[in-house]
Amino acid sequence: MDSFISSVVTIALVMDGFGNIPLFIAALKKVAPERRKTVLIRELSIALLIMVGFLFMGEWFLKAFGIHGYSLSIAGGIILFIISVKLVFSNESEPKNDPKEDEPFIVPLAIPLVAGPAALSIVMISAAQHPKWLTLGAVLVASVINSAILMMSFPLSNLLGKRGLAAIERLTGMILILMSVDMVMSGIATFVKL
Template sequence: MEFIFSAVVTLILIMDPFGNIPLFITSLKKVSPERRRFVLLRELAIATIIMVTFLFAGGKALDLLGIKQYSMGISGGIILFIMSLKLVFNSLEDETTKTNPKDEEPFIVPLAIPLIAGPATLSMLLIFSATPGGNLWKILIALLIASMINSAILLLSFPISNMLGKRGLIAVERLTGMLLVLMSVNMVMNGIAEFMKSYNL
């Protein structure tokens, strides 16, 4: 149970639903209000399917490529660190101005990938699968719970944005970034420790 709770919290932080709110609002701005919920649910479902597929098949693919688990931990930590620095130092106002929504509905990119099922999330799923006390079914339960919480927050994107305002969203974003910095450093150090252990260093 402790593993599942820890995995849920970690996945929610990495998925960063509050940080994604402005990007989702911008991407859906030109979609008719009556279709926004449908489009959002479709993208969330696609992202969940991608993450579940990667959870069960990603490890085997890495084995075929000869990629070691400690390499995944270190690279995942680096990706997470870069992402967390972006959350800490870039304001959401800047992010929304960089996004240029097209007239048509977004499909898979950029909502499902990489905003939800991004490289940091996929890397974390593989790291969980190699963590003592974790197995695929526990990780699957954690992933589904985290996806439901993420979905609930993003489905309320427009009301939450109005309630918190830009400053409130920026504060939540930067707090999330600080937590992810600590997690990313821990992931890199664990990966280095596993590397040294594997070579008896």
């Protein structure tokens, strides 16, 4: 049970629902308000399918490219650390990107904002360390949590304001930094035992 809760929390934090609120708001600004919910559901569903695909194809992916589990853990930790540092030391809560089309499709919402490199690495690492059913359940629960946060992005943005969103983003970043260091140390420990 502890492994399941830990996996849910880790995946949900890496998906960074609160940190993605400003990005989702910016990407959906030009979308008609009545279409926003549909677009969000579509993008979140695509992200979930990608993560589930990595869950079941991750082992094959590692073998096909000759990647060891400890390498994935270390690389995932480094990527997560870089993303976390950006969250903690970010000076802007509003993104610079301006979508050219009114309705984003897959990029940038599904990939890389929700199903980004760190999230996919965490899913693959979890699948290597725990039974697939446990990781699948964790991915589903984390996706529901993330979806609930992002579905409330416009009301939450109004409620929290720019400073509130920035504070939540920095707190999430600090937690992710600790998790990334743990991932790197775990990978190093596994390598040393070989």
